[in-house]
Amino acid sequence: MYCTRKITENISYIGGSDRRLSLFENMYPVPNGVSYNAYFLDDEKIAVLDTVDKSIMEQYLENIDFLLNGRTPDYIIVNHMEPDHCAALGTLCAKYPSLQIVCTAKAAALIGQFYNAELAARCLQVKEGDTLSLGRHTLAFYTAPMVHWPEVMVTYDQTEHILFSADAFGTFGALGGSIFADETGFDFAEARRYYANIVGKYGPQVLALLKKAAGLAIDCICPLHGPIWRRDFDTFVEKYQKWASYTPEEKAVLIAYGSIYGGTQNAAEILAAKLADKGVTNLAVYDVSCIHPSYLVSEAFRCSHLVFASSTYNNGIFTNMETLLLDLKAHALKNRTVATMENGSWAPQSGKLMRELLSSMPGITLLEETVSLRSTVKPDNLTEIDALASTLAADLQ
Numbered sequence: 001m002y003c004t005r006k007i008t009e010n011i012s013y014i015g016g017s018d019r020r021l022s023l024f025e026n027m028y029p030v031p032n033g034v035s036y037n038a039y040f041l042d043d044e045k046i047a048v049l050d051t052v053d054k055s056i057m058e059q060y061l062e063n064i065d066f067l068l069n070g071r072t073p074d075y076i077i078v079n080h081m082e083p084d085h086c087a088a089l090g091t092l093c094a095k096y097p098s099l100q101i102v103c104t105a106k107a108a109a110l111i112g113q114f115y116n117a118e119l120a121a122r123c124l125q126v127k128e129g130d131t132l133s134l135g136r137h138t139l140a141f142y143t144a145p146m147v148h149w150p151e152v153m154v155t156y157d158q159t160e161h162i163l164f165s166a167d168a169f170g171t172f173g174a175l176g177g178s179i180f181a182d183e184t185g186f187d188f189a190e191a192r193r194y195y196a197n198i199v200g201k202y203g204p205q206v207l208a209l210l211k212k213a214a215g216l217a218i219d220c221i222c223p224l225h226g227p228i229w230r231r232d233f234d235t236f237v238e239k240y241q242k243w244a245s246y247t248p249e250e251k252a253v254l255i256a257y258g259s260i261y262g263g264t265q266n267a268a269e270i271l272a273a274k275l276a277d278k279g280v281t282n283l284a285v286y287d288v289s290c291i292h293p294s295y296l297v298s299e300a301f302r303c304s305h306l307v308f309a310s311s312t313y314n315n316g317i318f319t320n321m322e323t324l325l326l327d328l329k330a331h332a333l334k335n336r337t338v339a340t341m342e343n344g345s346w347a348p349q350s351g352k353l354m355r356e357l358l359s360s361m362p363g364i365t366l367l368e369e370t371v372s373l374r375s376t377v378k379p380d381n382l383t384e385i386d387a388l389a390s391t392l393a394a395d396l397q
């Protein structure tokens with residue numbers, strides 16, 4: 001049975017949510033599910049904006065059937081060709097043979113790859129600033145390469161001032177009836193985790209899109225995941241500016257440790273306690289083996305100061321810590337002050353190796369103060385930890 005909601009008189013939500021999925025992109029835990037948004041614009045010509053993931057395809061097709069009420073859609077606008085948004089494209093186009101696909105040239109090439117040349121031949125290719133009149137509504141298209149794939153565009157409804165923003169301004173989490181951000185509490189932590197992990201590598205491209213969007217009068221933002229914003233989205237835009245420019249969101253210390261028998265954890269906890277003693281209140285301490293790296297990548301985008309404490313393992317960095325650091329490097333994190341702490345019972349190596357890896361990341365300031373443990377924290381280590389805490393606390397001022 002159909003399940004739609006009106007956004008405005010002529011525009012409806014036709015997406016849905018998957019609460020069974022454990023790993024988005026087979027990578028990121030989504031304990032609260034995820035929504036795949038799509039939209040229906042009813043005018044003299046009827047446009048459907050994006051399709052959905054295969055998990056909710058049946059719901060999506062029923063929603064379209066209901067809104068069509070016996071009519072035929074004219075256009076399917078493909079803002080993004082990633083399969084979580086285009087899995088229903090082939091079925092939709094087979095069901096409505098006259099349906100024309102509207103997309104960028106790069107999206108048309110991907111349609112050929114994911115589907116076939118016949119489907120790609122049904123594309124009306126649009127370029128930056130092109131418009132499409134549906135009757136009362138005129139849609140304008142703006143390219144948004146690498147937000148988050150190269151073919152991405154966003155669609156702006158010039159009539160109702162609505163930006164269909166593709167992956168931008170998306171978030172993890174299913175939508176349950178309340179499809180508007182103002183109808184439900186918005187979880188910025190999950191929005192940050194979505195941003196940092198999915199789009200975080202492409203900060204300059206996101207900034208370019210924000211610049212384009214700043215030139216448009218926008219009353220409503222309709223992303224492909226998560227709630228629709230019809231008011232008060234300045235806070236979200238401000239956060240996007242920070243995330244995309246790799247500006248720390250908060251003066252805060254993230255301490256991530258990789259510990260095997262507890263010595264490294266002990267040092268990390270002592271550092272946190274000393275920082276708290278020195279008046280630092282914004283502290284986040286995590287065991288890298290007990291939390292998915294996507295949460296730590298997100299925290300690293302939030303915090304200004306990062307401390308990595310790692311055991312030596314196989315003469316290298318403790319595996320889960322190495323995964324985290326490589327992930328941060330892959331996401332191009334920069335503009336952070338970073339410290340390292342190492343442990344090794346017979347040949348401590350992790351500090352040197354972490355510092356080499358961190359030194360290869362542009363825009364990372366490595367503190368000289370380090371802590372080197374042999375199995376457990378000794379009195380000399382307390383002096384090292386205290387010195388590190390003092391430097392961090394002073395730097396946070």
Ligand code: FEO
Nearest residue numbers: 082084148167224
């Ligand atoms: Fe939600 Fe980049 O796809």
